[in-house]
Amino acid sequence: MKSILKKFNLETPYYSVSTGETCWEGNGDTFKINSPVDGLEIGHVQGGTISDFDNVMNQSKEAFKIWRTIPAPQRGEIVRQFGEALRQNKEDLGALVSYEMGKSLQEGYGEVQEMIDICDFAVGLSRQLYGLQMHSERPGHRMMEQWHPLGVVGIISAFNFPVAVWAWNTALAWICGNVCVWKPSEKTPFTALACQQIIKKVLLDNDLPEGISNLIIGGRDIGQEMASHPDIALVSATGSTRMGKSVAETVARRLGKSILELGGNNAIIVTENADLKHAIPSIVFGAVGTAGQRCTSTRRLIIHKSQYDNLVNQLVKAYEQLHIGNPLDESNHVGPLIDTQAVEEYKNTIQKAIEQGGKVLAGNKVLAGEQYLSGCYVKPTIIEANVNMTIVKHETFAPILYVMTYTNFTEAIKIQNSVPQGLSSSIFTLNIRESEEFLSYSGSDCGIANVNIGTSGAEIGGAFGGEKETGGGRESGSDAWKAYMRRQTCTVNYGKEAHLAQGIVFNF
Ligand code: NAD
DSSP, X not given: OHHHHHHTTOSSSOOSEESSSOEEOOSXXXXXXXXXXXXXXXXXXXXXXXXXXXXXXXXXXXXXXXXXXXXXXXXXHHHHHHHHHHHHHHXXXXXXXXXXHOOOHHHHHHHHHHHHHHHHHHHHHTTOOOOEEEOOSSTTEEEEEEEEEOSEEEEEOOSSSTTHHXXXXXXHHHHTTOEEEEEOOTTOHHHHHHHHXXXXXXXXXXXXXXXXXXXXXXXXXXXXXHXXXXXXXXXXXXXXXXXXXXXXXXXXXXXXXXXXXXXXXXXXXXXXXXXXXHHXXXXXXXXXXXXXXXXXXXXXXXXXXXXXXXXXXXXXXXXXXXXXXXXTSTXXXXXXXXXXXXXXXXXXXXXXXXXXXXXXXXXXXXXOSGGGTTSOOBXXXXXXXXXXXXXXXSOOSSSEEEEEEESSHHXXXXXXXXXXXXXEEEEEOSOHHHHXXXXXXXXXXXXXXXXXXXXXXXXXXXXXXOEETTOSOOEESTTGGGGGEEEEEEEEEOSSSOOOGGGOOOOO
């Protein structure tokens, strides 16, 4: 890991505030980062202060004046070069993600691949920022709609996808002509600093101004500053619902724009017509992958009573076979939680579930011993639950799966929709009526609804996000780019007469 840190210039001093060429050590809070993998200190980072943030804002506003004049396909060329640089750094950056955050090496590489994919998507999109042409009701008039950049986009990201979420936002924001200021999670600053090194080189090689891509390490105070700053046109915030409510309120007070990507409480319905051979690996990956720390992790399983005993027995057996340990060792299936505070939440949640009538069927153990020195390794847990348990409605960021039964399909959908969150959902069935009903207006109320695949592992081509307390934002593919631009409706009179809309006559 030392050589990777060296490669990304992450030996002291690290510059926790960067506007491209100009980097400086912040004067704010110190964040000491220990890897959840082995508990060893990766290093410490001095975060930025509010006055550092003001300097970053000045640099970015200057950079915006230049960046917006560069044609979108040329901005796409810069994003293409960034994608190439990521390809060259995929293994090292992926390993650093794995070591700092604790996800498996495969998932670390997958996260960097997602960054590459969104760059490719954004490059194509840079020639497709289409407006519309409408027929005017007035003779000799033309009406059209066009899209302009917003300005400075602020990105607040969570620890669990420490780099991909930034790329989803920034690649689109850049081709749309915006400049970005990124405040990553204070739990994963090193991966963010590595990304900044990569983009910095691309910008400098192209003689582009500082401030197109800016980084500031900091905690909640810097996030709050970002939310309240009048010059941040769009705040894209990913994290807990608690954080999202605070950001939404602050941004709304100044009538700014926000994209909110918040917590999920994702369910899979397994009907009497499901192919279990197909369902089981998807359920296990969804529930234990990234140690249950994906916003799309499977947290609830709603099983038809005819399948319940068989499926639950098979799941318990599968859980017994899981290898838990160092995520950099590819023979392990489950790595650590992010920190010991997350371990406490795992323990408290299981305790509450038991108090509310839940029955533990697998797991419920914090692992100790030489392989688990960080204290962050836990056994993935299955709890038999019922819909009346309030804890089931709550997102705990840990590998805890609640299993429940249903008897008729309408009831299954009702249970699926009975939580405050609305991110991802799935159904396993070979019955077309069930799958179509699940996808219909009276089916899943989530932003993502899948058939015969699990709740996690979205592709970048689709718009990503969820409803209700998940925040309603959409990022990534489809037409999510429109949130990063402002729409302008233009009417041109090329005729020789003046006409008013609605045929209004105004003579003088
Ligand atoms: P978190 O809310 O603790 O922190 C996320 C980010 O918000 C961090 O950068 C943090 O510093 C910042 N922050 C915290 N409070 C803030 C405030 N009041 N104002 C401004 N910024 C603030 O979340 P976390 O523990 O890092 O991540 C886990 C959560 O993120 C889970 O709830 C998960 O579901 C969610 N998540 C959602 C998505 C999605 O796309 N829907 C993706 C990843 C993670």
